[in-house]
Amino acid sequence: MSTFKSDLTALLPNLRAFARSLCGDGVWADDLVQEAVMRAWANQDKYQEGTNLKAWLFTILRNHFYNEVRKNKRYQDVGDGETAPENAVHESQLSSLHLKDLVRELGKLPPDQREALILTSVDGFSYDEAADICGCAVGTIKSRVARARRELEAQLDGADIGPAAAGAMSSSGPDGKLVARG
Template sequence: MAESTWPGARLIAAAQGGDIDSIAALVSGSHPNVQRFARSLCATPEDAEDAAQEALIILYRKIGMLRASGALASWMFRIVRNECLRRARAQLRDHSVPLRQDTAVASAEDQVLRSLEAGTVAAAVAALPPDQRRVLVMRDIQGHSGRAVADALGLSTAAMKSRLHRARTAVQQALRATT
C-alpha cells in the first residue's frame, strides 16, 4: 500500500488565502490520511467515517486559523482524536443508562460469555506477581489515585507507575494469548 502524503505548503497557503479550488484540493488531499487515522482510533468503522468527515468539515471552515502549514497533520489528528473521544464518551453515556423493568434481559448465552470473559480477566490478574497485582487492583479496580496507591504501598510515584505499566502489559498479553 502506497503511503500518501499531506498536501504541500503552497496549497495550504493558497487555501488559507481563501482560494476555493485550493481549499477543495486540500480537503480531498487530506482525506486519506484523516480517514486512516480515524480508523485506527475510533471504535467502529461508522464512527471513524463520521469523525473523518467532521474533521474535514472543520478543515474546510477553519483553514484560515491554521498558524503554520507544517502543522496541518497534527491539527487534523487532534481534531480526529477529539471527535473519536467525543463519540466514545457519548456511546458510554448512552449504554450506561440503567435497564428498566420492562426491558428485555440479556440472553443466557450473553451472560455466560460475560462470566467467561470476567473469569479470564480475573485469572490474568491473579497470575500477576503480588507487587504488580496490588498496584493494578488499587489503581484500576478500586480507582485510587496514583499518589494514594504509591503512598499506601510505600513506593515512589515512578515505581508505582512502572509496576502498573508492567501489570497492565502482562494482563493484556495473557488476554491476547487466550483469544
C-alpha cells in the first residue's frame, strides 16, 4: 500500500486547490482536505487499484464539503466576495486576462458552476469524470461549465474564458492557491 500513500500524498496540492475553490477559505480548505484524506485512508481497501485515484479523492472531498454545507457549518455565500478565493498570483505573473480579476469573479460564481469549471478547466478532468465526481449527468456538467464561462466573460468585459484561457491557471502552487502558469 506504499503506492497508495505516495499517490495520495502527490495529490494533496490538487485536493487543497479544489477544496479552496469550493469553500473560498484556506483554513476550511485544509480541514476539508484533512478529513478527505482520513476518510480515503480508512477506506483504502475500497479503492480499486488501476482506477482514477484523483477522481475518487475529489469525490470524497466534495461529498464531505456538501455534507458540511448541509449542516450549515462555517459556510457563507460567496456572493459578497468575503469568502472568495484569494488571489495568489504575483503581479509580475499576470497574463492578459488579469488573473487577479478572474480569480475574484470565479469566487462569485454559484458553487455548482465554479466546481464544474474548476474540475474540467483547471484540474483537467473530462466531462465524464467531472460528472462522476459531482454525481450528475454529463450534460449537466457541460451546461454548468458553459454558464460559468458566459458569466465570467460578461464580468470580465468579454475576455475569452474558454479551455485555453482557463488553462492559464494551474490548480495550485506550493501553498495550494491558484497560480498562473507561465
